[in-house]
Amino acid sequence: xxxxLILRVISKELIPFVMxxxxxxxxxxxxxxxxxxxxxxxxxxxxxxxxxxxxxxxLRKVAPVAVVGALVALGLLIYAGTGVAGLLxxxxxxxxxxxxxxxxxxxxxxxxxxxxxxxxxxxxxxxTIFQSFxxxxxxxxx
Amino acid sequence: xxxxxxxxxxxxxPLIGAPLCMLLxxxxxxxxxxxxxxxxxxxxxxxxxxxxxxxxxxxxTMGGWAPPWGIEYRVDYLSAFVLLIVSGIAAVVMPYAYHSxxxxxxxxxxxxxxxAYLLTFAGLLGxxxxxxxFNAFVFMEISSLSSxxxxxxxxxxxxxxxxxxxxxLGTIGATFFVIGVGxxxxxxxxxxxxxxxxxxxxxxxxxxTLAAFGFLVVGLSLKLALFPLHLWLPNAYxxxxxxxxxxxxxxxxxxxxxxxLRFMFxxxxxxxxxGVAPVYHVLMVLGLLAAVTGSLVAIFQDNIKRMLAYSSIxxxxxxxxxxxxxSGTGITAATVHLFNHALMKGALFMVMGSVMLRCGGTxxxxxxxxxxxxxxxxxxxxxxxLSMIGVPGTVGFxxxxxxxxxxxxxxxxxxxxxxxxxxxxxxxxxxxxWRVVEAAYFADPDGGxxxxxxxxxxxxxxxxILAGGCVVFGLTTDLTVGVASRVATLLLTGAP
Numbered sequence: 001x002x003x004x005l006i007l008r009v010i011s012k013e014l015i016p017f018v019m020x021x022x023x024x025x026x027x028x029x030x031x032x033x034x035x036x037x038x039x040x041x042x043x044x045x046x047x048x049x050x051x052x053x054x055x056x057x058x059l060r061k062v063a064p065v066a067v068v069g070a071l072v073a074l075g076l077l078i079y080a081g082t083g084v085a086g087l088l089x090x091x092x093x094x095x096x097x098x099x100x101x102x103x104x105x106x107x108x109x110x111x112x113x114x115x116x117x118x119x120x121x122x123x124x125x126x127x128t129i130f131q132s133f134x135x136x137x138x139x140x141x142x
Numbered sequence: 143x144x145x146x147x148x149x150x151x152x153x154x155x156p157l158i159g160a161p162l163c164m165l166l167x168x169x170x171x172x173x174x175x176x177x178x179x180x181x182x183x184x185x186x187x188x189x190x191x192x193x194x195x196x197x198x199x200x201x202x203t204m205g206g207w208a209p210p211w212g213i214e215y216r217v218d219y220l221s222a223f224v225l226l227i228v229s230g231i232a233a234v235v236m237p238y239a240y241h242s243x244x245x246x247x248x249x250x251x252x253x254x255x256x257x258a259y260l261l262t263f264a265g266l267l268g269x270x271x272x273x274x275x276f277n278a279f280v281f282m283e284i285s286s287l288s289s290x291x292x293x294x295x296x297x298x299x300x301x302x303x304x305x306x307x308x309x310x311l312g313t314i315g316a317t318f319f320v321i322g323v324g325x326x327x328x329x330x331x332x333x334x335x336x337x338x339x340x341x342x343x344x345x346x347x348x349x350x351t352l353a354a355f356g357f358l359v360v361g362l363s364l365k366l367a368l369f370p371l372h373l374w375l376p377n378a379y380x381x382x383x384x385x386x387x388x389x390x391x392x393x394x395x396x397x398x399x400x401x402x403l404r405f406m407f408x409x410x411x412x413x414x415x416x417g418v419a420p421v422y423h424v425l426m427v428l429g430l431l432a433a434v435t436g437s438l439v440a441i442f443q444d445n446i447k448r449m450l451a452y453s454s455i456x457x458x459x460x461x462x463x464x465x466x467x468x469s470g471t472g473i474t475a476a477t478v479h480l481f482n483h484a485l486m487k488g489a490l491f492m493v494m495g496s497v498m499l500r501c502g503g504t505x506x507x508x509x510x511x512x513x514x515x516x517x518x519x520x521x522x523x524x525x526x527x528l529s530m531i532g533v534p535g536t537v538g539f540x541x542x543x544x545x546x547x548x549x550x551x552x553x554x555x556x557x558x559x560x561x562x563x564x565x566x567x568x569x570x571x572x573x574x575x576w577r578v579v580e581a582a583y584f585a586d587p588d589g590g591x592x593x594x595x596x597x598x599x600x601x602x603x604x605x606x607i608l609a610g611g612c613v614v615f616g617l618t619t620d621l622t623v624g625v626a627s628r629v630a631t632l633l634l635t636g637a638p
Binding site for chain 1: 147150151154157158160161162164165202203204205206257
């Protein structure tokens with residue numbers, strides 16, 4: 001890809017905006033279309049673009065397999081942990097009301113954190129899928 | 143607080159255990175975490191069953207959203223019983239797993255192996271506890287997807303093909319199931335099972351509800367490997383890692399039988415007013431065919447794990463048969479057989495896992511002379527095998543007793559011929575169990591195979607817990623038959 005100067009420059013320029021848009025979709029999920037899943041996919045798209053243009057090796061430097069794998073688990077933990085937090089604060093599992101003094105705020109926080117967990121897991125899974133498909137044919141490493 | 147949230151904890155503990163295992167599971171920690179989560183799950187299941195027996199059904203609202211809008215977890219006799227079976231078997235399999243998995247799964251993959259195991263466990267429990275039809279589908283996918291992974295990790299490369307076959311057929315089954323749920327949602331406008339049942343009861347017969355019923359029964363039959371939709375099962379059980387064969391053979395298909403019971407009786411109320419009567423005849427014929435062909439094919443298998451897999455198909459036929467009578471005794475027989483079959487098939491597959499560990503294979507040739515070299519393990523096989531045949535004093539007898547009673551209770555036709563076929567199929571079981579016993583006790587070991595010793599003590603102990611259970615629950619049937627007969631009343635009359 002060394003000779004494709006335009007491709008390299010444009011994608012480098014694009015990537016921050018893709019990520020920013022992903023964060024917008026993530027945060028705006030409470031009020032409009034969007035949410036963790038979509039944000040995660042958009043966020044991962046930035047990494048996929050990077051991997052396509054600059055190669056799998058460079059992508060692995062930016063997003064090491066072990067770290068991405070850990071993020072898959074971390075997102076799920078955030079989600080399930082929020083549920084348990086509601087349970088520990090006296091509600092039922094995944095009840096957001098008890099998370100803050102005002103139940104309305106509790107619902108805001110709860111949904112925000114849950115969606116964050118979803119976003120992290122989805123992004124990490126998408127990156128993992130791309131990495132493992134793109135890495136087919138290499139000697140196996142775990 | 144813990145008591146009030148038990149239904150949620152039942153699923154949440156393994157569900158949180160899975161990511162923790164993935165993050166922290168270096169070396170032995172993966173096993174220790176999974177064992178801790180499994181045993182905690184077992185404790186919760188016992189507490190739930192006790193609570194249900196004492197205070198009646200439990201309803202739990204997820205996130206504080208009242209049913210039918212929110213997701214409801216509902217624990218009645220049937221779900222508590224299935225939860226007990228699943229978590230009990232898993233709790234016994236865990237100590238067994240340690241050495242077995244060490245010898246079969248490369249160390250670098252054990253972390254992901256146990257993570258997938260915990261997800262399967264959470265999915266199986268979730269299906270049994272949820273009171274929401276779509277939620278059941280979600281848990282079905284969680285458990286199926288992770289069990290495809292587990293099966294593909296078997297030692298032989300054929301495990302990959304077996305897992306792929308299971309993936310294709312399992313996905314078709316799940317698709318049929320979700321189409322059925324979708325059609326029901328279209329007719330009733332609700333996903334909550336109890337609410338659905340209420341609204342369906344008011345429905346006159348409509349084609350959509352009939353179609354939904356068809357999709358549900360076919361989808362679940364595919365998932366529970368009812369003859370002739372069983373083709374995925376023999377390979378999957380044969381090539382999966384030993385621990386997974388034992389776990390899935392004892393619990394995986396049972397949960398699908400649970401869902402079938404749940405949909406046929408709780409939601410459709412037996413469905414007779416909707417005109418689904420032919421389904422019972424179909425189930426009866428297929429159940430009988432499964433019992434006979436499954437046992438016949440089992441006789442000719444060289445690999446004992448495959449033989450046991452075909453025997454599972456026959457046993458699932460008995461369960462379908464029990465359901466097909468749609469009578470109190472019939473459902474008691476099917477439900478009690480869920481428990482009993484889990485005990486004996488779990489024990490038999492565990493024996494094969496031990497043989498795999500010491501001899502490196504599970505064909506009939508590997509078993510020659512093992513009666514002297516692995517006396518404890520093979521004795522467990524004999525006991526569980528006798529139970530499989532249905533010898534009095536074992537759990538197999540209890541199941542067959544109720545099944546034959548149910549058959550005879552349905553009148554001379556088809557009762558008597560059905561009872562005869564059931565007994566004939568049991569005689570076929572004598573043949574395939576005897577082949578193993580003959581090889582183990584009466585054949586000389588192949589010369590120079592080196593010293594084969596008894597399996598490690600946790601494996602022997604775990605195998606014997608299940609084999610002992612075959613005898614204990616064969617003699618005292620208060621718990622199993624007591625709960626199963628209450629399940630039958632619950633399903634047939636709706637009264638707890």
